[in-house]
Amino acid sequence: xxxxxxxxxxxxxxxxxxxxxxxxxxxxxxxxxxxxxxxxxxxxxxxxxxxxxxxxxxxxxxxxxxxxxxxxxxxxxxxxxxxxxxxxxxxxxxxxxxxxxxxxxxxxxxxxxxxxxxxxxxxxxxxxxxxxxxxxxxxxxxxxxxxxxxxxxxxxxxxxxxxxxxxxxxxxxxxxxxxxxxxxxxxxxxxxxxxxxxxxxxxxxxxxxxxxxxxxxxxxxxxxxxxxxxxxxxxxxxxxxxxxxxxxxxxxxxxxxxxxxxxxxxxxxxxxxxxxxxxxxxxxxxxxxxxxxxxxxxxxxxxxxxxxxxxxxxxxxxxxxxxxxxxxxxxxxxxxxxxxxxxxxxxxxxxxxxxxxxxxxxxxxxxxxxxxxxxxxxxxxxxxxxxxxxxxxxxxxxxxxxxxxxxxxxxxxxxxxxxxxxxxxxxxxxxxxxxxxxxxxxxxxxxxxxxxxxxxxxxxxxxxxxxxxxxxxxxxxxxxxxxxxxxxxxxxxxxxxxxxxxxxxxxxxxxxxxxxxxxxxxxxxxxxxxxxxxxxxxxxxxxxxxxxxxxxxxxxxxxxxxxxxxxxxxxxxxxxxxxxxxxxxxxxxxxxxxxxxxxxxxxxxxxxxxxxxxxxxxxxxxxxxxxxxxxxxxxxxxxxxxxxxxxxxxxxxxxxxxxx
Numbered sequence: 138x139x140x141x142x143x144x145x146x147x148x149x150x151x152x153x154x155x156x157x158x159x160x161x162x163x164x165x166x167x168x169x170x171x172x173x174x175x176x177x178x179x180x181x182x183x184x185x186x187x188x189x190x191x192x193x194x195x196x197x198x199x200x201x202x203x204x205x206x207x208x209x210x211x212x213x214x215x216x217x218x219x220x221x222x223x224x225x226x227x228x229x230x231x232x233x234x235x236x237x238x239x240x241x242x243x244x245x246x247x248x249x250x251x252x253x254x255x256x257x258x259x260x261x262x263x264x265x266x267x268x269x270x271x272x273x274x275x276x277x278x279x280x281x282x283x284x285x286x287x288x289x290x291x292x293x294x295x296x297x298x299x300x301x302x303x304x305x306x307x308x309x310x311x312x313x314x315x316x317x318x319x320x321x322x323x324x325x326x327x328x329x330x331x332x333x334x335x336x337x338x339x340x341x342x343x344x345x346x347x348x349x350x351x352x353x354x355x356x357x358x359x360x361x362x363x364x365x366x367x368x369x370x371x372x373x374x375x376x377x378x379x380x381x382x383x384x385x386x387x388x389x390x391x392x393x394x395x396x397x398x399x400x401x402x403x404x405x406x407x408x409x410x411x412x413x414x415x416x417x418x419x420x421x422x423x424x425x426x427x428x429x430x431x432x433x434x435x436x437x438x439x440x441x442x443x444x445x446x447x448x449x450x451x452x453x454x455x456x457x458x459x460x461x462x463x464x465x466x467x468x469x470x471x472x473x474x475x476x477x478x479x480x481x482x483x484x485x486x487x488x489x490x491x492x493x494x495x496x497x498x499x500x501x502x503x504x505x506x507x508x509x510x511x512x513x514x515x516x517x518x519x520x521x522x523x524x525x526x527x528x529x530x531x532x533x534x535x536x537x538x539x540x541x542x543x544x545x546x547x548x549x550x551x552x553x554x555x556x557x558x559x560x561x562x563x564x565x566x567x568x569x570x571x572x573x574x575x576x577x578x579x580x581x582x583x584x585x586x587x588x589x590x591x592x593x594x595x596x597x598x599x600x601x602x603x604x605x606x607x608x609x610x611x612x613x614x615x616x617x618x619x620x621x622x623x624x625x626x627x628x629x630x631x632x633x634x635x636x637x638x639x640x641x642x643x644x645x646x647x648x649x650x651x652x653x654x655x656x657x658x659x660x661x662x663x664x665x666x667x668x669x670x671x672x673x674x675x676x677x678x679x680x681x682x683x684x685x686x687x688x689x690x691x692x693x694x695x696x697x698x699x700x701x702x703x704x705x706x707x708x709x710x711x712x713x714x715x716x717x718x719x720x721x722x723x724x725x726x727x728x729x730x731x732x733x734x735x736x737x738x739x740x741x742x743x744x745x746x747x748x749x750x751x752x753x754x755x756x757x758x759x760x761x762x763x764x765x766x767x768x769x770x771x772x773x774x775x776x777x778x779x780x781x782x783x784x785x786x787x788x789x790x791x792x793x794x795x796x797x
Contacts (some may be wrong), residue, residue: 140205143193144284147234150186150241151274153179157244157267161260165332173256176263180248183270184241191238194283195225204290207231207283213296213713215684223307227298229431229447230283232310236427237273239311239318243347244270247322254343261329262322269321272454280447296684296713305365312358313385317423319351320388323395324420324462327413331465334472336409341402344416346772348399351419352392353768359385360761371719371734373654373749375645375757378527383506384426387499391419394495397488404550405485409473411492417462422499424455429506480552487545491538498534505530539593539642542635543600547607561607565599583650590646597639601632626774634767641760647753660743667748670731671695677735677744685709687720690735690744694724706735730754 157179164172197205198221201214211224211231226232244266251259277283301307326344330336362382367375376382395415401408428451479485505522512520543565548558559566573592580587608628609621655667664673676691688708694701704722711718724731729752736745 139193139196140202140284140286143190143197144282146186146193147190147274147278147284150183150190150237151271151278153183153186154241154267154270154274157183158264158271159267160264161267162264165257165260165264168257170256173260176260176267177248179267180241180244180263183267184238184245187234187238187241191225191234194231194234195222198222198225201294203292203294204287205283206285206287209287209291209294211296212294213684214293215713216296216302217683219304219307220302223301226310226314227301230277230281232314233273233277233281234283235311236314236318237270237277239314240266240270240273240321243318243322247325247347258329258333258340258343261332262325265325265328266321269325269458272457276447276450276454280450294713296711299685299709299711299714299716299718302711303365303369305361305369309358309361309365312354312361314358316351316353316355316358316385316392317388317426319347319354320392320420320423322347323351323392323416324458327416328462328465331413331462331469331472334469336402336413336473338403338406341399341412345396345399345403348392348395348416348419349768349772352389352396353765353772355385355389355392356761356765356768359389360758360765363761364758367754368721368723369718371721371747373721373732373734373747373751375648375754378502378505378522378524380429380506381426383502384422384429387422387502387506388419388426390495390499390502391415391422394492394499395419397491397495401485401488405479407479407485408489408492410470413466413473415492415496417459417466421455421459422503424451424458425503427451428455479550482548482553482555484545484548484550484553487541487548490541491545494534494538494541498531498538501530501534502527535642536589536593539597539638542638543596543603546600546604546631546635562600562603565596565603568599569593569596580651586646587650590643590650594639594643594646597642598636601636601639604635605629605632627771630767630769630771630774632767633770634764637760637763637765637767639760640756640763644753644756644758644760648751648757651752653750655748657746657748658739658741658743659746663743668750669696670701670750672733672746672748674744674746682709684713685711685718688735690722690733690746692722692733694731694733702731704731704733706733708735708737725755727755728753 157176160179161173161176164170164175194205194207196202197208198212199218201208201212201221203209207228207230208224211228212221216224224231226235244263247259247262247266251262254262323344326340326347330340359382362385363375366377366382367373395412398408398412398415402412428448431447431451505526508522509520512518543562544558547561569592572595573588576591577585577588605621605624605628606617608624609617611617612620653668655665657665659665659674661674661676664671666672671694673693673695674690675693678689678691680687680689686709690706692704692706694704702724704724706722707720709718709720710716719734722733729750732749732751734747736747738744
């Protein structure tokens, strides 16, 4: 009964969304306030119906309702409750229902908290958001219905993919979807502004919090996925340039560029055209990511690998919204004439260069991701583009970005004096060079990656500190401290996020440059040395978990005779899914991780054992957390929450450009 009600609620949400996409748009065009007002209750009703449908599907998973085909394919009575719940979105159909629920959430948020928006702009934003919903509700109901019934329900299900039965991955997809779908709001604002024919500082102030929220959720989601890959897959890495990893990373890069570009529109009314284009492309790459995950055209451990017909449907959605938005963008070029004039050396120019670096790096990732498909379709060749290409092609742009950020952050608007800017950063540069040189002197026979990472990290962090101190102004220590505390949260958020990026860069460089790896066959009772640690394989046990069988190694790690840790890496086999997984044992620390993996038994006796010593590994995710904190600080700035000060009612607004 609950499942039928959920299915009915999904159909009703589809019908309400059609109303939401049509009535407010007509009302905005005609100037009919009562028609525009329909958008608000429609968006709220759609959210309520989508939440009910999602709740009904969750109830079916929790109660193991095997009359639903989706529950049969992705659940099992022996599965822990957490993974029964995460099974709701651990598949194609359920994750799409989560997608449209989040889409409805953002649409309702715009309806509820968009009171400061001009009525016509708000109506059009809600209508465009509704139009996106119409496409995805149609996709679900006609090709991917999560409420399909089994004619003869089985006694038990086929279980969820064992790789997805992990706490880190349980929360990774919802955060990613909040980021993916959050960029639909930037897209809706861009299309609504193009329809109205006006892009100004007020529009930039309104679009920034939505973009910032999407970027924040993507940051959290990507870092959770990276952390999961590090400890769950057992290969010791944190990023493999997998197509689905790239699918989330590309919108993140464009969202970061959009955030910086919107600042120029807000402060100087320049880069309007570029900002609108970034808003369109950022959501476009979210749709491309959806296609990669669900079409099955690219192989990935993360992909749902659905049938190609569904991929064609998604391509149709992509063509409709991207093609329509870009066509409208071409027609409205006159509405986006820049007003602000700035010199070659200025904060505006630095933000332009920042945007170029982020956009080109996104394009590099896109080419590397899609090239195997292009090579197979047009040249009949099977190619694999892996980490060596991405490391060589992507890294220079990130180095350039890291070098630029501290300089651009303290540059004045309109025109800057390079001598004054460089003088302000002199001690930050000296400190970065000194610590980089120290790292170079301490390492022996290693690459330059570590020292360069140290330099860039210190440069970013020290540059962020200099930025804050300059904003505190001159005077005695007490007055400067007071001004520092009174700085807007957005200023603090920017500096904290840049500092977090520095920590992540340092963690990546240090781990890749200085890690120690050892692969060997070890017999029970045997000890071996890796770096400064003596490791002993004491025993190997067989056992059974809640829904799996395990082979567990009991290992001791000592340094100088003193016990450092007792570690228990495992190999698991899930009998229902007939799939093995690797559970690495990690002794985590602030300065290094000890990482042990037990492999298969060997013919001559003993077990394959992989050992890694990973310096500063946790600084990668510590930096990501600090970046997210910076985003939260900025998002909590009242100016961005309510767009205070963004309206220009007193100023004469530019006349809307008539439709072409």
